[in-house]
């Protein structure tokens with residue numbers, strides 16, 4: 345029996361190896377981004393959302409205590425809505441552990457969101473759009489169209505030109521009916537199938553996943569240059585934690601476009 349409508353899993357248990365050289369070995373989700381550690385940005389948006397009743401954060405085992413302190417410092421008003429657990433050795437394992445935790449708790453939800461902690465600029469508008477779509481179906485992924493050409497390569501040699509209209513770049517949050525995502529993960533675990541996102545796991549389970557259009561601004565911090573872009577966006581828009589606003593039209597008007605003289 346579900347006791348709450350929606351919960352969110354924020355996956356923050358990676359070691360951030362691609363950025364480790366720049367962060368002194370600190371997993372990237374814990375580095376400071378302007379006013380707050382990176383994971384606090386998306387955690388705040390999830391916790392503030394009125395329809396998300398519980399947020400479970402996966403962190404590396406040795407970061408559990410520090411993560412709890414940061415939640416107490418930055419989100420004292422949402423402390424009771426947020427729980428922290430140790431994640432697994434892959435993203436999929438982290439999500440699986442969180443799903444089993446929710447399944448055996450009083451917080452077993454009807455719907456569950458899964459979000460990467462390293463995408464700081466998710467908005468409550470995006471969460472609303474996903475929830476709306478989810479109420480019509482079983483599972484939703486966020487995705488954006490490709491603006492660049494796409495080619496298959498091998499060792500830097502171009503093999504095939506692909507039709508970019510057939511592809512999307514996948515983002516999180518993804519969301520699904522809780523029982524569906526739980527069973528899909530249990531099946532993937534039994535079959536020892538490893539995926540980088542939850543939509544793949546649901547698709548492999550035989551269920552249709554619907555796409556909701558995301559935004560380029562909901563990008564994942566992976567490389568050092570992503571941090572520069574994130575910092576510039578915060579400064580330009582005067583964003584603060586929990587106050588991130590954009591949609592495709594006001595993105596443009598927010599920038600002063602200077603004409604050539």
Ligand code: C5P
Nearest residue numbers: 355356357358432433434435438461462
């Ligand atoms: O490595 P990748 O970019 O796919 O990580 C996406 C998200 O999954 C990150 O927020 C990362 O912290 C999280 N993750 C996790 N447990 C792992 C590996 C990654 O929660 N073992």
